[in-house]
Amino acid sequence: MSVKRRQVLKGALSLSALSLSYPLLKPAAGFAAEKTTAVVIGGGLSGLNCALLLSDFGIDVILLEGSDRVGGRAHTADGVETRPEYGASEVGRSYARAIDLCSRLDIRLLPDIRSLLPMSNYVEGTWVRSGDWADSPVNRMADNERELPPLMVGMGLLSRLNPLINLDDWLSPEFAAYDISMRELFLNNGVSEAALRLAGVPLDLRVTSSLGMMQERTRTLFDANFGRTQTQAADTPFGLAATREEGEETFPVRTIEGGTSRLPEAMAAALGDRVRLGKVVAEIDMSGSDAEIRCLDGSRYSADFVVSAMPFTTLRNISVSPGFSGRQAEAVLTLGYRGTTRAWGVVEEPYWEDDGLEPSFFTDETIQTLVVLDKLPGEDTHRCSVIFTGPSAARIDQMPDDQALALIESEIARIRPSTKGRMRFVDLYGWRKNPLIQGCRHLFGPGQISRFAREMIVPHHRLHFAGEHTRRMDFGMEAALESGERAAFEILQRA
Numbered sequence: 001m002s003v004k005r006r007q008v009l010k011g012a013l014s015l016s017a018l019s020l021s022y023p024l025l026k027p028a029a030g031f032a033a034e035k036t037t038a039v040v041i042g043g044g045l046s047g048l049n050c051a052l053l054l055s056d057f058g059i060d061v062i063l064l065e066g067s068d069r070v071g072g073r074a075h076t077a078d079g080v081e082t083r084p085e086y087g088a089s090e091v092g093r094s095y096a097r098a099i100d101l102c103s104r105l106d107i108r109l110l111p112d113i114r115s116l117l118p119m120s121n122y123v124e125g126t127w128v129r130s131g132d133w134a135d136s137p138v139n140r141m142a143d144n145e146r147e148l149p150p151l152m153v154g155m156g157l158l159s160r161l162n163p164l165i166n167l168d169d170w171l172s173p174e175f176a177a178y179d180i181s182m183r184e185l186f187l188n189n190g191v192s193e194a195a196l197r198l199a200g201v202p203l204d205l206r207v208t209s210s211l212g213m214m215q216e217r218t219r220t221l222f223d224a225n226f227g228r229t230q231t232q233a234a235d236t237p238f239g240l241a242a243t244r245e246e247g248e249e250t251f252p253v254r255t256i257e258g259g260t261s262r263l264p265e266a267m268a269a270a271l272g273d274r275v276r277l278g279k280v281v282a283e284i285d286m287s288g289s290d291a292e293i294r295c296l297d298g299s300r301y302s303a304d305f306v307v308s309a310m311p312f313t314t315l316r317n318i319s320v321s322p323g324f325s326g327r328q329a330e331a332v333l334t335l336g337y338r339g340t341t342r343a344w345g346v347v348e349e350p351y352w353e354d355d356g357l358e359p360s361f362f363t364d365e366t367i368q369t370l371v372v373l374d375k376l377p378g379e380d381t382h383r384c385s386v387i388f389t390g391p392s393a394a395r396i397d398q399m400p401d402d403q404a405l406a407l408i409e410s411e412i413a414r415i416r417p418s419t420k421g422r423m424r425f426v427d428l429y430g431w432r433k434n435p436l437i438q439g440c441r442h443l444f445g446p447g448q449i450s451r452f453a454r455e456m457i458v459p460h461h462r463l464h465f466a467g468e469h470t471r472r473m474d475f476g477m478e479a480a481l482e483s484g485e486r487a488a489f490e491i492l493q494r495a
Contacts, residue, residue, distance in 0.1 A: 033300040036060045038491055039293050040307040041281050044072025045088075045477055046466040047309030048267040049097070049484030055271060057492055062301060063271060064279035064293070066314075066436045069261075070268040073437065073468075074477065076259030081426045082383050083259055084344040087440070088477045091254045094226035097481040098263070105266040108257040117372045117382070118358035121150045122365070122415055123198070127357055140194035151362040151369060154182065154199030155217065157191055162214045167222060167473040170215035171453060178211040181446040185210040201364050204390045207336065212444035219475040224252060260477075280436075283319040284308075284463060291462040305491045309466040309484060313337050313438040324460060331456035335448065335469065337439025339393035339432030343408050345425035347372060347382040351418040366411045368392045384423065386412075388430075393440075397430045404428055442469035457486075464490050 040051045043065030051063045069075075073087035091098050091109055102109055121128045128136045134146045141148070148156040169175055178185065183205035186196055199205060256262050268275045276299075283294040284306055293301040308315050312335045324332055352359045359372035359382070369387045386408055388396050396404050405425050413420040431440040444453065457470045466487040471479035 031299050033292060033302040034062070035302045036062045037303060037495065038062075038305045038307065039064060039291070039301050039303040040309055040466075041284075041293070042072065042307075042309030042314075042467065043067075043070040043264070043268065043275065043277070044309060044467070045074055045264060045267075045480040046468065046484035046487075047072075047307065048264055048271070049101070049481045050307050050309060050466050050488045051271055051274065051484075052267055053485060053488035054491060055274070057488075059491070059495060061271075061274055062303075063268075063275045064281060064295065064301070065275065065277050066280040068277050070275065070277070071261050071264035072480075073431065073440065074260045074264050076261035077427060077429070078259065078261070080344070082344060082346060084342070084385070084427060084429075085260055086342075086429045087431070088260050089255060091256065091477065092223040092226075093252055093254075094223045095476075095478040097485065098477050101267070101481070102256065102263065105263070105270065107262055107266055109254040110257050112253040112255045114376055114383075115374045117360050117374055119149070119151065119360040119362055119371070120358040122361055122363040123150060124364065127416075130358060140192075141198070142190075142192040142195065145192060145195045148195075149362070150198045150364070151202060153195050154203045154205070155213075157186060157195065157199065158182065158210065158213055159217055161185060161189060161210075162217055164214050164218040167215075167219060169218070170211050170449065171472070173450075175211060175214075176450045178214060179209055179444075179447055179450045180211075181206055182208050182210050182213065184446070198364065201362075201368060201392075202389050204338075207443070207445050209444040209446050209449055211449050216475055219473070223475070281318055283321075285319075285321050286461045286463065287321050303462075305462050305464065305494070307464045307466055307484075307487045307491070309487070311337060311437055311439065311442065311467060311469060314436055320460075320463070322461060327452040327455040328458065328460065331448075331452040334445075335456070336443045336445050337432075338390055338441055338443040339388075339397060339430060340440035341388040341393040341396050341428065341430035341432070343386040343405060343425050343428045345384045345386075345423055347384050347423050349422040350382070351416070351422045355416065355418040357416070361416070363415065365415065366392075367408065367415070370412065386425075389440075393430060393432060397432050401428045459490060 037060040038054055040047045040061060040063045043063055047063055048070060051061045054061045075086040077084050077086055090112060099109065118130055120130060121133060123138050126138045128138055130149060133139055133149060139146050145153070163175060163178070164170060182203065183196065186199070186205070196205065279299065280296045281293055282296050285292045291303050291306045293303065293306060312332045315332055360370060362369050367386060368389065371385050371387065373383045375382055399407065405428050409425060412423065431437055457465045464487040466483040468480040468483065470483045472482065474482045
């Protein structure tokens, strides 16, 4: 990096860090501060777990949630036909915290027996069945790449190059050389242009750290083979699926009876009136003898400790004093968040019986991926979902929901006429549009793990950090719970 560029970056970060200590949102004047030992900001799984643990150890705690519901990205759409999961939906076999919480709160876990129906591919305007893909003339990838399904090209190639073994290897300086963009990693290893193009459909290869994705892949493999004597895992379009060993009682993936939202709701019920909804935090002032938290509605809270269990996209909008500095400020200001937008529907007639293609499909056009799920006993129709990630999600999010759904239906009918009149969409949800979250998940950019992955979670005065973006060794719901546990233990050591 040139001296001039370093100076510009340093100046920009200094100004940005200053902005984090200046009142960005002005709260209403009013109430006397309610005193407590700890205030947790954010009612997702991480914040709820942190608050529950503190309460279990006798710490007075109040949890503030800006929206009218708890759960964060664990959100079952109860009022929508088919009750889709907007976010978290699966409990892996190694999710010890989630499994323990469900047991403690009398929540039943069910085996996830709904399978994804096979997937055809629509590439360069040509339909290709999955079994024909490796030898298709449309498949222009190199010989050692051709067997990878189009949707799995990026993650399949990354798996081949992944050197990580232990769950925390990604934080070791030994692997810092992999903290480069996926595009650079692939180019350095001779990946073909055709493979780069397909890998770039679901993933933005330019802005995604290879090392960050390797951590997720390593954790997913760990879960797939947890407690097993033999590895029976295979790549699928959405992670790793593992068959059960003979006599094995635990399913590779389980779901929460009644929907994922039942877990955060039960956690909040256990906390009772210590959970306060509709509390949008404007200021965290730690310049005095304690921390004062002020909300937009004028309510105030005084605490010895504060936990930010919010995405950095939300924390950026809060005035924090003293302000962040150095690499921690850089993390709060620049850590990226990826959008995921999904449309849910039902298949009223099996259109694949007419055109001879597989039910699900991948495309390199507007419709990124459509998945069709098998029917469960007693169901009359198949469920389906269109999934947009990264830049595709950002593009579809620019449209009003009704226009986006109309576009999705017309595009599917255009490329696959047999679907016309046989598929009906009932809902659309994009996490980027949620003002208190602004993204489905965090995504380290190239070089960011080396620069601030360790520094970003160090307590800042009285402020501690939780949230899935602060994970160390886990993934998904378990990562959120892990981070809340860590923040709680940090406070217990200081209290």
